[in-house]
Amino acid sequence: MQGLEVRGLKKSFGGLTVAEGIDFDLAPGARKALIGPNGAGKTTFANLVTGKLTPTAGTIRFDGADIGALGESQRVKRGIAKTFQITTLFRSLTVRENIRLPILERRGHGGRIFGRAARDREVEAEIEALLDQFALLTLADRPVQLLAYGQQRLVELALTLALKPRVVILDEPAAGVPSSESHLILQAIERLPGDLAVLIIEHDMDLVFRVARSIVVLVNGRILTEGTPEQIGRDPMVRKLYLGESHV
Numbered sequence: 001m002q003g004l005e006v007r008g009l010k011k012s013f014g015g016l017t018v019a020e021g022i023d024f025d026l027a028p029g030a031r032k033a034l035i036g037p038n039g040a041g042k043t044t045f046a047n048l049v050t051g052k053l054t055p056t057a058g059t060i061r062f063d064g065a066d067i068g069a070l071g072e073s074q075r076v077k078r079g080i081a082k083t084f085q086i087t088t089l090f091r092s093l094t095v096r097e098n099i100r101l102p103i104l105e106r107r108g109h110g111g112r113i114f115g116r117a118a119r120d121r122e123v124e125a126e127i128e129a130l131l132d133q134f135a136l137l138t139l140a141d142r143p144v145q146l147l148a149y150g151q152q153r154l155v156e157l158a159l160t161l162a163l164k165p166r167v168v169i170l171d172e173p174a175a176g177v178p179s180s181e182s183h184l185i186l187q188a189i190e191r192l193p194g195d196l197a198v199l200i201i202e203h204d205m206d207l208v209f210r211v212a213r214s215i216v217v218l219v220n221g222r223i224l225t226e227g228t229p230e231q232i233g234r235d236p237m238v239r240k241l242y243l244g245e246s247h248v
């Protein structure tokens with residue numbers, strides 16, 4: 001299968017099992033959300049997929065290949081990326097300078113085929129395209145620390161996309177973003193490449209229901225149910241356990 005294929009995933013910390021029997025698929029072009037109460041195991045699941053954590057049991061395959069033994073940076077090279085956190089941005093550098101860093105990293109600073117000038121032009125063209133995609137062109141030469149919080153989160157997304165991932169995990173992209181800026185996040189997600197597989201972990205149900213075509217509900221480390229937003233919205237168990245009647 002193309003994309004991500006997780007089977008029987010389990011993670012225990014000592015006697016505490018925080019993921020159990022998780023089967024999960026993410027195909028190219030997917031727009032899937034992972035929701036669940038605090039402590040359900042969402043971040044743990046994301047960290048198992050990126051390789052930050054090692055599973056206790058289970059398999060993770062990408063495009064049919066077992067990637068369970070690969071470390072985090074090897075998985076990034078294969079195309080599996082999780083959003084950068086604002087804390088990883090260089091706050092005194094400009095937006096453009098920040099975006100340049102992962103591009104150079106991805107390209108391995110290599111210049112064996114092209115001359116330096118041609119290579120630089122390619123890098124700058126990539127930066128411009130990302131600035132444009134994330135509506136950051138007018139802010140390109142401003143230090144990140146002077147940007148509004150929602151705009152800083154857009155820079156995070158741009159940095160992640162600079163890695164040219166095929167799977168991207170958006171870990172609470174709207175967390176801390178004031179409602180006056182949340183449309184920026186929604187627009188940015190809507191403008192992600194169509195063939196990119198997107199998994200969004202988010203507590204903001206408005207955002208989840210707008211973006212996701214499929215929603216997975218995690219409770220106590222297990223998948224409770226998976227379905228379309230319409231199915232999840234009217235699932236009585238989900239309403240009772242998590243969403244609360246007022247949300248749907």
Ligand SMILES: Nc1ncnc2c1ncn2[C@@H]1O[C@H](COP(=O)(O)OP(=O)(O)OP(=O)(O)O)[C@@H](O)[C@H]1O
Nearest residue numbers: 013016017018036037038039040041042043044045
């Ligand atoms: N390194 C660790 N050692 C021990 N327990 C951990 C560790 N990391 C996470 N846990 C536990 O695993 C459970 C799941 O945590 P996790 O952060 O994955 O949940 P979550 O669904 O992402 O929660 P939230 O929505 O609050 O971010 C929690 O009970 C947490 O205390």
